[in-house]
Amino acid sequence: MIRLKNILPKAFLFGIVEMVDISGVEKTYEWITTLGTKLAEIEGPGFEGAWEDDVNYLPICPFGNELIDFIHIHGSEIPSQFTELMNYVNRQKDESDEPWNYPALVSVLGILRHSYVTRRAKMAKAQVYNVGSKSVVNNIKVYxxxxxxxxxxxxEQVSKILDRAFCVYKVEYLED
Incomplete structure (x- = not known):
């Protein structure tokens, strides 16, 4: 059931399905990363979540429950459009000369979060590396x-943090 309190996250997830069907995975990926970047620019420089030395992590997965509910709406299977999108991003990472600039776990929420975190870090004059993430769907750690x-x-360091987190970023501040 879709309740008014969680209609926007579910609308976003339905929007991804529709975008893949209408415009394809490449345009959908660009759209999601643009949304993350624009949201970061509104929010401004900085980081959210918890810290351990120079590692920033999210103890909870934002909109994770909505994603699980959305998958259940689709008969307990990840929509094929999500899989197409994840495969596209994984291919981009595999073909990249800079694979460290991609999220550890490619998911529709991870794409948005990664572009958001990366842009906010850049505005804070920092470089971030998404060293690991944990799937909210099946609790698998991905590095x-x-x-x-x-x-x-x-x-091992990343795994230890992932025991209590969903997304782990190493933060390095850049020299001026």
Whole structure:
């Protein structure tokens, strides 16, 4: 059931399905990243979530419950449009010379969150590496090996934080 209190997140998720059907995965990816960037510019520089040294993490998955509810609306399966989008982004990461600039876990919410976090960090004169994420759907930990290496961390360090988080970013402040 869609209640008024969670209609906007579900409308966004339905919008993704429609965008993939109408415009394809590439345009949908661009649309989602543009939304994340614009929201970040409204919010301004900075970070949300908890800190451990120079690691920023989100203890909860924003809109995670809405995503799970949305999947149940579709018969407990991830909509094929979401899978197409995730496959597209994973191919982009695999073909990139800078795979550390991609989210560890590619999901529709992860694409939005990554563009939002990356833009806010850039405005704060920082570089972020999404070193790991945990799926809200099946609780699986996913690592971005290249980002872990670039951030000079270990998979074990990231895993320890993922035990209590859904998304982990290493933050490096840039020199002026």
């Amino acid at each position: 971005n090996e290249e980002a872990i290496e670039k951030a000079r961390m270990t998979k």
